[in-house]
Amino acid sequence: MSFPTxxxxxxxxxxxxxxxxxxxxxxxxxxxxxxxVDEHFFTKTVEFFxxxxxxxxxxxxxxxFENYCDFLNYFDSSIRVQLSFVNQVVxxxxxxxxxxxxxxEDAFNxxxxxxxxxxxxxxAKGNNGLVKRKYITFGIQxxxxxxxxxxxxxxxxxxxxxxxxxxxxxxxxxxxxxxxxLHQMMNGYDKRKFHFDWKEIAKTGxxxxxxxxxxxxxxxxxxxxxxGKTCGTVSFLQITAPxxxxxxxxxxxxxDSSMVVSLHIQSIDQSTxxxxxxxxxxxxxxxxxxxxxxxxxxxxxxEVLPPDIVTYGNEAKSLLEDLQSRNERMFLVTVLMMNTAKxxxxxxxxxxxxxxxxxxxxxxxxxxxxxxEQGLVSSLPLGLNQxxxxxxxxxxxxxxxxxxxxxxxxxxxxxxxYGLNALSNNLIMAxxxxxxxxxxxxxxxxxxxxxxxxxxxxTNAFLLTGDDIAIIDPEAExxxxxxxxxxxxxxxxxxxxxxxxxxxLNLNYSEDDNPLTxxxxxxxxxxxxIVGGKEGLQPVEKTIIDRCVRRVYQEYLIDPENTPxxxxxxxxxxxxxxxxxxxxxxxxxxxxxxxGSLNVFNHRTNxxxxxxxxxxxxxxxxxxxxxxxxxxxxxQVWGRVTKNRAEHKSTRFYIDxxxxxxxxxxxxxxxxxxxxxxxxxxGIPTGLTQNIKDLLASREIENIFENSDFIYMLNxxxxxxxxxxxxxxxxxxxxxxxxxxxxxxxxxFYGNVIIPFVDHxxxxxxxxxxxxxxxxxxxxxxxxxx
Numbered sequence: 001m002s003f004p005t006x007x008x009x010x011x012x013x014x015x016x017x018x019x020x021x022x023x024x025x026x027x028x029x030x031x032x033x034x035x036x037v038d039e040h041f042f043t044k045t046v047e048f049f050x051x052x053x054x055x056x057x058x059x060x061x062x063x064x065f066e067n068y069c070d071f072l073n074y075f076d077s078s079i080r081v082q083l084s085f086v087n088q089v090v091x092x093x094x095x096x097x098x099x100x101x102x103x104x105e106d107a108f109n110x111x112x113x114x115x116x117x118x119x120x121x122x123x124a125k126g127n128n129g130l131v132k133r134k135y136i137t138f139g140i141q142x143x144x145x146x147x148x149x150x151x152x153x154x155x156x157x158x159x160x161x162x163x164x165x166x167x168x169x170x171x172x173x174x175x176x177x178x179x180x181x182l183h184q185m186m187n188g189y190d191k192r193k194f195h196f197d198w199k200e201i202a203k204t205g206x207x208x209x210x211x212x213x214x215x216x217x218x219x220x221x222x223x224x225x226x227x228g229k230t231c232g233t234v235s236f237l238q239i240t241a242p243x244x245x246x247x248x249x250x251x252x253x254x255x256d257s258s259m260v261v262s263l264h265i266q267s268i269d270q271s272t273x274x275x276x277x278x279x280x281x282x283x284x285x286x287x288x289x290x291x292x293x294x295x296x297x298x299x300x301x302x303e304v305l306p307p308d309i310v311t312y313g314n315e316a317k318s319l320l321e322d323l324q325s326r327n328e329r330m331f332l333v334t335v336l337m338m339n340t341a342k343x344x345x346x347x348x349x350x351x352x353x354x355x356x357x358x359x360x361x362x363x364x365x366x367x368x369x370x371x372x373e374q375g376l377v378s379s380l381p382l383g384l385n386q387x388x389x390x391x392x393x394x395x396x397x398x399x400x401x402x403x404x405x406x407x408x409x410x411x412x413x414x415x416x417x418y419g420l421n422a423l424s425n426n427l428i429m430a431x432x433x434x435x436x437x438x439x440x441x442x443x444x445x446x447x448x449x450x451x452x453x454x455x456x457x458x459t460n461a462f463l464l465t466g467d468d469i470a471i472i473d474p475e476a477e478x479x480x481x482x483x484x485x486x487x488x489x490x491x492x493x494x495x496x497x498x499x500x501x502x503x504x505l506n507l508n509y510s511e512d513d514n515p516l517t518x519x520x521x522x523x524x525x526x527x528x529x530i531v532g533g534k535e536g537l538q539p540v541e542k543t544i545i546d547r548c549v550r551r552v553y554q555e556y557l558i559d560p561e562n563t564p565x566x567x568x569x570x571x572x573x574x575x576x577x578x579x580x581x582x583x584x585x586x587x588x589x590x591x592x593x594x595x596g597s598l599n600v601f602n603h604r605t606n607x608x609x610x611x612x613x614x615x616x617x618x619x620x621x622x623x624x625x626x627x628x629x630x631x632x633x634x635x636q637v638w639g640r641v642t643k644n645r646a647e648h649k650s651t652r653f654y655i656d657x658x659x660x661x662x663x664x665x666x667x668x669x670x671x672x673x674x675x676x677x678x679x680x681x682x683g684i685p686t687g688l689t690q691n692i693k694d695l696l697a698s699r700e701i702e703n704i705f706e707n708s709d710f711i712y713m714l715n716x717x718x719x720x721x722x723x724x725x726x727x728x729x730x731x732x733x734x735x736x737x738x739x740x741x742x743x744x745x746x747x748x749f750y751g752n753v754i755i756p757f758v759d760h761x762x763x764x765x766x767x768x769x770x771x772x773x774x775x776x777x778x779x780x781x782x783x784x785x786x
Contacts, residue, residue: 019213020213020214020215020216020217021207021209021210021213023217023373023376023377024182024186024209024212024213024377024380025037025377025380025382025384025386026038026209026382026384027039028207028208029175029178029179029208030145030175031174031175031176031198032149032174032175033045033172033173033174033175033177033178034145034148034149034152034175035178035382035383036145036148037139037382037383037384040141040142040143041139041140041141041142041383041384042139042140042142042145042148042149042152043080043137043138043139043140043152043382043383043384044137044138044139044152044155044156044172044173045135045136045137045172045173045178045181045381046135046136046137046138046156046159046160046163046170046171046172046173047133047134047135047170047171047172047173047177048134048135048136048163048168048169048170048403049134049168049169049170049407050134050168050404050405050406050407050408051064051166051167051168051404051407052404052406052407052734052753052754052755053246053402053404053405053406054247054250054404054405054406054423055406055423055731055733055734055754055756056731057729057731057732060729060731061246064166064167064402064404065246065396065399065402067162067165067166068166068399068402068403069395069396069399070162071162071163071165071166072265072329072331072395072398072399073329073395074158074159074162075138075265075267076267076269077266077267077268077269077272078140078141079138079139079140079155079267080138080139080140080264080265080266080383080385081136081137081138081264081265081266081267081383082136082137082138082139082262082263082264082265082381082382082383082385083134083135083136083262083263083265083401083403084134084135084136084137084260084261084262084379084381085132085133085134085249085252085253085260085261085262085403086131086132086133086134086135086181086185086260086381087130087131087132087253087255087257087258087259087260088130088131088132088133088184088185088188088258088260089130089131089188089189089258095123096120096123098412098429099116099119099120099123099417099427099429100116101115101116101463101464106486107486108462108463108485108486110766111459111463111484111485111766111767112463114765114766114767115459115460115463115767118761118762118765118767119417119427121762122417122420122427123427125420125425130256130257130258132253132408133181134403135173135181135381136159137381137382137383138152138155138156138159138383139383139384140152140155156172160172167752168404175198175208176196176198178381179194179196179208179211179212180194180196181381182212182380182381183211183212185260185379185380186212186213186214186227186228186380187212187214187228187230188230188258188340189228189229189230189340189342190214190215190228190229190230194211194212195211196208196211214227214228214230215228215229216228217373217376219372219373221372222369222370222372223367223368223369223372224344224347224372225372225373225376227340227376229342230340230341230342231340231341231342231343231344231347232338232339232340232341232347232376233338233339233347233351233367233372234336234337234338234339234367234368234371234372234375234376234378234379235336235337235338235339235351235354235365235366235367235368235375236334236335236336236337236365236366236368236375236387236389237335237336237337237358237363237364237365238363238364238365238366239335239363239391239393240362240363240364241361241362241363242362244361244397244400244401245361245400246400246401246402247361248357248358248361248363248400248401249261249401249402249403249405250402250405251357251360252337252354252357253405254405254424255350255353255354255357257339257341257350257353257354258339258340258341258350259337259338259339259340259350259354260336260337260338260340260379261335261336261337262334262335262336262337262338262378262379262381263333263334263335263401264333264334264336264378264385264387265331265332265333265398266331266332266333266385266390267329267330267331268329268330268331268332268392270329270330328394328395328396329394329395330392330393330394331392331393331394331395331398332390332391332392333390333391333392333393333398334378334385334387334389334390334391335391335401336368336375336378336379336387337354337365338375338376338379339351339354351365351367368387371386371387374386374387375387406421406423406424406755407753407754407755408421408424408426408755409421409428409429409430409748409750409753409755410426410427410428410429411429411430411431411434412429413431414431414433414464414465415429415430415431416429416430416431416432416457416460416461416464417429417456417460418430418457418712418748418757418759419744419748419757419758419759420757420758420759421755421756421757422737422745422755422756422757422758423755423756428748428755428757430710430748430750432684432709432710433650433684435709435710435750435751436709436751437679437707437708437709438679438684438709438710439675439678439679439684439685439686439704439707439708439709439710440684440685440686440687440708440709440710440711440712441686441687441688441689441695441704441705441708441710441711441712442454442686442687442688442689442711442712442714443688443689443690443691443692443711443712443713443714443716443720443724444690444713444714444715444716444746445690445714445715445716445717446690447743447774448714448715448741448743448746449714449743449744449759450656450688450690450714451475451477451478451656451688451773452743452744452761452771452772452773453712453714453744453759454654454656454686454688455478455481455771456759456761456771457686458471458481458613458652458654459481459485459767459771461652462485462612462613465650466649467649467650467651467652467684468612468613468614468640468644468649468650468651468652469487469612469613469614469651469652469653469654470614470615470616470636470637470640470651470652470653470654471613471614471615471616471653471654471656472616472618472630472633472634472654472655472656473615473616473617473618473619473656474618474619474626474630474656474657474660475619475656475657476617476619476620477656477773478615478617478656479615479617480770480771481770481771482613482614482615484766484770485613486611486613487611487612487613487614487615488607488608488609488611488613488614488615489615489617490607490609490614490615490616490617491617491620492600492616492617492618492621492629492633493600493617493618493619493620493621493622494597494598494600494620494621494622494625495620496600496620497606498606498607499600499601499603499604499605499606499607500601500605500607500609500616500632500633500636501565501567501568501601501603501604501605502522502523502526502568502601502632502635503519503523503552503565503566503567503568503570503571504565504605504635504636504639505519505553505556505565505566505639506639506640506642506643507557507560515642516549516550516553516557518638519549519553520545520546520549520550522631522635522638522670523545523549523571524537524542524545524546525631525666525669525670526628526631526632526666527541527545527586527589527590528666529627529628529631529664529666529667530589530590530593530628531586531589536665538582540580540582541582541585541586544575544578544580544582544583544586545575545586547578548571548574548575548578548583549571551574552566552570552571552574553566564604565604565605567602567603567604568590568593568594568601568602569594569595569602571590572587572590572591572594572595575587575590593628598624598625600621600625601628601629601632609636609640614640616629616633616636618630618633626660627660627663627664627666627667630660630661630667631666631667631670634661634667634670634671634674635670637651637653637683638674641653641678641681641682641683642681644682645681645682648682649682650682650683650684651681651682651683651684652683652684652685652686653674653678653683653684653685653686654685654686654688655671655685655686655687655688656688657688657689658671658687658688658689658694659689659690659691659694662694662695662697662701668698668700668701669700671687671701671704672700672701672703672704675703675704675707675708676703676707686710687704691717691720692705692716692720692723692724692727693719693720693723696723705727709749709750709751710748710749710750711728711748711749712746712748712749713738713746713747713748713749714738714741714743714744714745714746715738715739715740715741715742715743715745715746716738716739716746721735721738721739724738728749728754730747730754734747734754734756737756743774744758744759744760744761745757745758745759
């Protein structure tokens with residue numbers, strides 16, 4: 001087998017490596033993720049993810065910083081630590097595949113292609129072509145692999161625990177994952193994929209390096225190297241600023257270029273550090289005494305000393321005080337930056353940008369002349385530092401390189417589009433099904449884009465997933481979209497011929513639920529809404545209703561295939577047959593909905609509520625029927641959810657103008673029940689409302705807010721902003737994204753992640769025309785039709 005070649009310089013004839021593999025400075029990587037760098041040095045790597053540090057409240061920032069200082073103090077002088085921040089170019093075609101929506105055998109592929117084109121256009125606006133990853137590599141000296149393994153596992157457990165205390169998600173890399181990372185770093189612009197199997201090592205006699213090495217290395221230029229098709233430069237950060245800021249590292253990582261920032265951190269034994277500082281103080285005192293003697297001999301004031309001695313003396317005393325009386329340790333820190341690019345001109349431009357950021361913070365970027373090879377191997381996440389340029393820093397000075405900036409939300413699989421990250425311009429792609437509780441809320445003032453956001457999610461879910469979708473539409477604004485997607489619009493109104501039967505019974509329940517009991521519970525809620533009164537139904541009335549409901553379904557349950565589904569009139573007849581006066585009272589209250597002018601719900605269902613997309617248009621129901629109509633629609637959807645549960649299918653349920661449901665005790669209670677139980681049944685409810693206050697009207701209704709792990713916040717009124725800030729711990733800076741914001745701009749709350757977003761959907765698309773409800777857009781469309 002032929003191996004990649006390598007050109008080298010500044011080695012004796014005996015030392016010159018003959019293959020690219022020999023440049024990669026480790027002996028062996030094991031399947032469990034341990035790397036033997038040399039005979040007695042072993043390392044492990046943990047990948048960690050971002051938290052919202054830059055957008056956090058000041059007190060939260062302080063807490064994160066203090067916890068991170070404790071994290072650094074954990075590492076004693078026997079542990080070498082390397083923090084690696086990898087901004088790596090990925091294959092654009094591969095990246096686009098992750099947002100692709102495959103064609104299906106239906107009539108909607110034109111819309112799918114339009115939606116994918118929109119996603120690709122949004123993708124191009126950000127730097128999603130760069131994958132940003134963060135790693136911590138820690139290493140120890142040990143006599144054997146067995147001894148190293150025991151200690152590295154203990155350190156790993158402590159590192160994961162410390163990250164958890166910071167609220168940071170982290171996971172250790174196994175051997176294959178470490179190899180994949182090294183392969184990606186050394187073959188960034190090559191098309192060669194990473195293919196590896198541990199069995200291949202035994203079969204072929206190859207080493208793990210053979211699977212990750214680039215075609216060649218060349219270090220003939222004093223401050224540049226060639227790695228396969230990639231050219232690069234490794235520089236070190238010369239810290240000349242008297243004070244550093246926690247924004248510097250974040251700005252380096254925000255650059256739109258392929259780069260690796262490495263921080264090698266080595267703790268100094270506390271007693272040794274104090275001893276060294278006292279020694280320096282003694283030297284400075286000696287110098288001060290010498291200067292004073294010179295002053296006396298020269299005949300001028302002995303208190304006038306060279307500024308450097310005074311400055312260094314004060315700094316040394318302050319440093320000694322920090323180490324002796326504060327929770328500070330001393331670290332030796334090396335900051336390296338490896339920039340890579342396809343061409344020399346691009347590389348020069350990238351380094352110029354990096355230098356600009358460094359100069360902004362009174363620091364300098366210096367290329368490692370004649371040390372490019374050592375710089376390259378020190379930039380690989382192996383825990384090995386071959387650059388002897390170190391800066392002594394205290395714990396808090398080291399922690400100022402806070403490794404957290406702002407979170408991204410880009411998931412794969414059935415992830416839906418929710419706009420662009422307002423900070424990074426990257427796509428926000430999220431799958432609500434991955435949340436512990438996928439229930440959601442879309443909150444915003446009129447005109448902020450609530451309905452449009454819901455329609456966009458509905459469209460995305462319809463085109464990408466196999467989920468069923470149901471909508472309660474109180475304003476008749478979902479009709480164009482539902483019709484274009486081939487769904488069923490059920491217009492419920494006194495003058496409509498579309499009917500849904502409140503007595504519909506789904507027998508396909510799970511074994512632990514009795515469908516008749518659940519239906520009886522719903523009929524009780526319906527009757528309570530109809531009868532009204534402050535005290536609701538009395539115990540006797542509840543007993544009568546329950547008895548009648550069971551009798552109404554008696555024949556149907558014996559032979560559901562050949563027996564027609566009961567209707568409200570059948571319940572009315574059963575009530576009339578009862579002897580109790582309470583039964584006659586109930587029947588009389590029900591009469592207007594059976595034989596009177598409000599008999600719209602006294603019919604068997606005659607529309608296709610089994611359609612994958614169903615919209616219940618209740619705009620023309622009128623004040624008397626709207627509350628009852630919404631309750632009946634909720635029950636219809638509940639039946640759909642229970643049916644889909646048996647088929648392992650999800651049901652998405654959108655409730656526009658949800659505050660209408662929360663005004664009445666019965667509909668509010670039913671809504672709360674949906675928010676509590678839908679997740680277990682595979683349902684994903686989403687409520688749209690103007691005011692968060694509607695969700696805090698009672699302790700019971702608060703359950704809706706507390707059981708929602710997905711909240712899409714658009715422009716908010718002042719009072720609502722304060723409530724949201726308190727409930728979700730939103731910082732004042734984050735709050736600015738929902739203050740007088742434009743339509744389609746705001747904050748997304750996903751689990752424990754809060755991200756500002758911007759969603760300006762392209763207007764020159766068919767989808768925009770059928771989703772918009774803006775009066776000016778509708779007027780323009782009407783003008784075009786003329």
